[in-house]
Amino acid sequence: MRNYFKTLFPFFCAIALLFLPLNNKISAADISYISTAQSSASDSSITPQSDDIGWRYKTVNGKLYKRLYNYSTNQWLGDWILVS
16 A cells, blocks of 8 residues: 555646646736735734833942833833942
8 A cells, every 4th residue: 555655646746736827927916906905904003012121221339220111101120230
């Protein structure tokens, strides 16, 4: 049974390739349709799923400190950490 599979599998693959369409050209009308669809999708309202969090830095007596800040809610996260 396996011997038949090994010999007939390439034959069936070759037959399947014959039925694939060969003219996959894109016209200018298709491109303008694609760009119009993308621009209308980007015009929809976007709501962020996570907060915008980043580091804030300050220098006290020549020492650098950092602290996390949530820019979405305007709140501090954690305590000041000595960097150097």
